[in-house]
């Protein structure tokens with residue numbers, strides 16, 4: 001039995017102005033699969049992930065989430081997104097708990113507060129990411145790695161089947177990377193979540209991805225994970 | 236205190252406290268989204284609405300409400316199209332001041348009344364006006380409570396909120412409309428130029444000492460209400476203009492909050508010396 005396709009890009013093209021950032025991009029990610037998207041700064045990784053999430057509309061081709069074209073996709077609880085940023089910047093004080101809880105906003109809608117199952121899920125993701133001890137702390141007082149994990153916890157709070165992370169390892173030290181790697185391994189292998197993460201550093205989570213895709217010259221190119229160039233010996 | 240037995244003081248107190256408590260609730264979202272000056276701009280547009288109301292002979296509240304709602308829709312449009320941004324905001328708002336002044340001078344006798352609404356006239360309110368203020372504040376309060384979760388998600392991270400399934404576009408429009416309601420609601424008591432100060436200053440003060448978003452919001456509402464009560468009584472005692480003294484008291488709260496914050500930090504930095 002093959003796992004369901006969580007994300008599909010079918011001949012997707014996109015440009016911010018006249019110049020194409022992506023053309024004829026094809027990608028399929030199944031549940032239980034972990035795909036790394038690599039590429040130099042400005043190659044188009046973030047653009048590709050935003051297209052995958054419907055935050056940008058392609059100029060050609062189709063994006064499907066769980067088989068549904070992204071424009072008509074409504075089941076957003078099945079998708080988690082961790083945007084690219086160095087820190088969880090906030091103008092006003094916000095606690096870790098509030099950041100994580102805000103991931104439930106779409107699921108809850110108006111008036112409603114998290115029920116027992118949702119509160120249990122919040123506690124679970126805080127545990128999973130090692131944030132239980134700081135849940136009441138203002139995010140601004142956390143380290144960069146902890147802030148990044150708070151954003152991952154927010155994305156996981158609806159128990160998504162597809163998790164998209166944009167540069168989750170930027171500004172995160174070796175120990176925090178190990179925690180991140182363990183969390184992602186758990187999600188992919190035990191919960192069979194589809195995970196797509198981008199990184200400008202192909203070695204950031206070396207050996208973790210089932211597949212590595214490189215964004216280069218506006219196209220997506222498969223790179224065998226085993227054949228990923230060694231540090232210093234790359235293309 | 237027998238000042239509180241005076242009818243005009245009771246009306247002023249109710250109107251100022253209600254507006255100053257509700258404005259920061261909305262302000263928390265506006266400030267977090269980096270749009271602190273939206274309220275100020277709405278005040279400019281409401282000024283045009285008031286001028287127009289005098290010109291065509293309807294209640295100022297109706298004119299202000301009509302034009303700010305139109306401005307909210309226009310702002311939403313330009314913000315979503317992502318084209319002109321800042322510039323179109325400026326166009327709408329300066330257009331508001333220019334049109335407001337033109338309308339007001341054309342309407343002849345309305346000019347003084349229009350100018351009065353720029354700084355408010357808390358001590359000259361009728362119970363009817365107070366009732367209108369309270370009604371607008373209630374609408375704002377209900378909207379903020381109902382939309383609290385989605386608004387927090389939106390204010391904190393718009394893209395992530397969208398992917399979480401929050402109807403971001405409708406919510407942004409609603410928030411802009413709510414800002415318009417606060418500005419119009421505060422027009423009589425605090426005036427179109429200073430009402431937006433109460434959307435921002437109490438929030439800035441609360442953010443100095445609070446450790447969560449919810450706490451910031453509650454504390455900001457309390458600071459707003461407290462500043463209104465203290466500022467109004469001070470204005471009465473010192474024969475000053477209520478709106479100015481209310482805003483100055485709020486700024487005083489901000490200064491106190493920054494001092495409290497600095498004091499809290501100092502023992503930790505100098506801890507080894509002290510203990």
Ligand SMILES: Nc1ncnc2c1ncn2[C@@H]1O[C@H](COP(=O)(O)OP(=O)(O)OP(=O)(O)O)[C@@H](O)[C@H]1O
Pocket residue numbers: 016017021039040041042043044045046047048084167200
């Ligand atoms: N909002 C925008 N408007 C116009 N051009 C943009 C916009 N965002 C990105 N670009 C351009 O599109 C290209 C791809 O950008 P993108 O952010 O997708 O790259 P990236 O691979 O994520 O880079 P990084 O490693 O720095 O995160 C770049 O040339 C960038 O300048």
Ligand SMILES: [Mg+2]
Pocket residue numbers: 045046047084166167
């Ligand atoms: Mg990027």
